[in-house]
Amino acid sequence: METRDAFQPRILVIDDEEDFYLLLRRELVFAGYTETAHVADPRQALATFEAYRPDLVAVDLAMSYMDGFEVIRALRDRISRDEFLPILVLTGNGGQHVRTRALECGAMDYVTKSDDFTETLLRVGNLLHTRRLYCENKWQREELERRVLERTQELEDTQREILERLALAAEFRDDDTGEHTRRVGFLSEEIAKAAGLDPVYARHIGMAALLHDLGKIGVPDGILRKPGKLTAYEFENVKAHTWVGSQILGNSRVSLLRLAEEIALTHHERWDGAGYPTGLKGEEIPMSGRIVALADVFDALTHRRPYKHPWPLSRAMLEIQKQSGHQFDPNIVEAFLRLDWSKLELEDERIPEPFGERRAA
Ligand SMILES: [Fe+2]
Numbered sequence: 001m002e003t004r005d006a007f008q009p010r011i012l013v014i015d016d017e018e019d020f021y022l023l024l025r026r027e028l029v030f031a032g033y034t035e036t037a038h039v040a041d042p043r044q045a046l047a048t049f050e051a052y053r054p055d056l057v058a059v060d061l062a063m064s065y066m067d068g069f070e071v072i073r074a075l076r077d078r079i080s081r082d083e084f085l086p087i088l089v090l091t092g093n094g095g096q097h098v099r100t101r102a103l104e105c106g107a108m109d110y111v112t113k114s115d116d117f118t119e120t121l122l123r124v125g126n127l128l129h130t131r132r133l134y135c136e137n138k139w140q141r142e143e144l145e146r147r148v149l150e151r152t153q154e155l156e157d158t159q160r161e162i163l164e165r166l167a168l169a170a171e172f173r174d175d176d177t178g179e180h181t182r183r184v185g186f187l188s189e190e191i192a193k194a195a196g197l198d199p200v201y202a203r204h205i206g207m208a209a210l211l212h213d214l215g216k217i218g219v220p221d222g223i224l225r226k227p228g229k230l231t232a233y234e235f236e237n238v239k240a241h242t243w244v245g246s247q248i249l250g251n252s253r254v255s256l257l258r259l260a261e262e263i264a265l266t267h268h269e270r271w272d273g274a275g276y277p278t279g280l281k282g283e284e285i286p287m288s289g290r291i292v293a294l295a296d297v298f299d300a301l302t303h304r305r306p307y308k309h310p311w312p313l314s315r316a317m318l319e320i321q322k323q324s325g326h327q328f329d330p331n332i333v334e335a336f337l338r339l340d341w342s343k344l345e346l347e348d349e350r351i352p353e354p355f356g357e358r359r360a361a
Contacts, residue, residue: 007135009128010035012054014045014071015090016063020113024058027117033124042066046074055131056124058088060113061102069105076106084134086127090120159256160207167210170217173224180299185209187295188288195291195335208260209292212267215245242268242277259288267292270327282329290329294320294336297327 011033013021021038028036039048042063049057057075061068072087079085089102089110099110109127111120168178189206193199216224219241223234230238245264249257266280266289273281275293285293301316311319317337324333 007132008035009033009055009131010037010052011056011058011124012037012039012049012052013058014039014042014063014068015058015060016040016042017060020060020090023115024117024120027121028124031121031125033128042068042071045071046078049075049078054085055135056086056088056127058090058124059107060090060092061098062092069101072102072105072107084131086131088123088127156207160210163207163210163256163260167214170211170214173216173221180303181210181213183299184212184292184295187299188292190339191291191295191332191336192287194338195287195332197287204256204259205263205288205291208256208263208288209295211245211249211260212263212292212296213241213245214248214260214264215241215243217248218244239268239276242266262286263288263292265289267296269293271329272326275327285329290332294328294332297323298336 011028013024013036015021015024015038018038018040021040025036025038028034037048037052037054039045043065045059045066059068059071059075063071068089072089075087086108087106089099089107090113091098091102091110092113102110109123111123114120164178164182167181171178171181185206188209189202192202192205197205219238223230223237226234242265246261249261249264252258252261263286265277266285269275269278269280269285269289270293271282271285271290273279275285298316298320301311301319302313304310320328320333320336324330
């Protein structure tokens with residue numbers, strides 16, 4: 001198929017009569033169809049067809065080695081059902097049954113070979129006119145799909161950046177780089193994919209997870225940054241970040257924000273029901289909350305906090321395994337353990353492996 005700039009149709013002629021092809025070619029060129037190719041041996045027809053990618057194929061029926069019907073059937077097998085790529089039959093004898101059989105095999109039109117090419121050129125013209133409309137329609141659809149994809153990507157990038165900046169506002173007091181939220185988002189998406197969730201949904205979980213701690217915006221500095229053990233009152237205050245986050249994000253018409261609300265509310269629930277704020281248990285906890293819960297804890301374990309040193313990776317992994325069926329959904333733990341860190345394309349700051357070791361040093 002030609003590019004969209006100009007439709008210069010290519011015509012492939014499959015005919016073992018060299019002389020007839022030369023005559024036909026002269027007429028075609030005279031009529032403006034300058035792009036033609038010829039196959040004299042029908043056994044070479046498919047290879048030339050694949051290489052030349054014509055817009056119309058003209059096939060003789062009576063040939064040595066392989067008759068035209070066979071060639072037409074083989075070509076039809078190579079042409080997608082949705083594609084309009086006409087095959088024109090050139091018949092020496094114009095018997096009705098021969099023509100009918102050619103049409104049944106997948107030819108689109110037929111013409112009797114003669115020294116007068118008027119009818120042949122008219123039929124070629126008609127078929128190529130339709131081929132051109134088909135190509136133009138296809139190009140327009142492809143262009144439209146490309147633009148939709150481009151806009152969707154742009155929209156998603158915008159959404160992600162807004163979510164990241166909003167998350168940064170909440171995290172600024174104890175993580176002015178926003179790295180924790182980004183890592184939790186990234187890891188949540190990877191776990192979701194490893195757990196077999198739809199890739200688009202997994203990506204959305206990763207984006208919505210950026211806002212899991214948005215409610216910390218409502219926790220006083222003195223409590224949030226306190227290095228020592230929290231009093232019961234202070235801990236209640238920290239627990240409230242789940243409610244605050246879900247309130248800020250609540251009742252949105254945007255599905256991504258509804259997912260973020262779900263995560264903000266449930267990322268501290270535990271599989272055994274001992275979590276907060278509601279004490280949901282097992283599958284009562286939304287899948288997104290179960291995934292982010294693990295990603296959040298893993299990241300907290302492997303990084304420095306006001307109240308703890310970072311743990312080495314091996315110790316953190318062991319702790320996650322130990323909590324399978326207690327704090328975490330066993331299926332999510334399994335998915336997490338299946339992740340192959342060496343195969344993930346990560347930016348340096350997202351690689352969990354060296355964090356424990358490096359920061360512990
Ligand atoms: Fe949290």
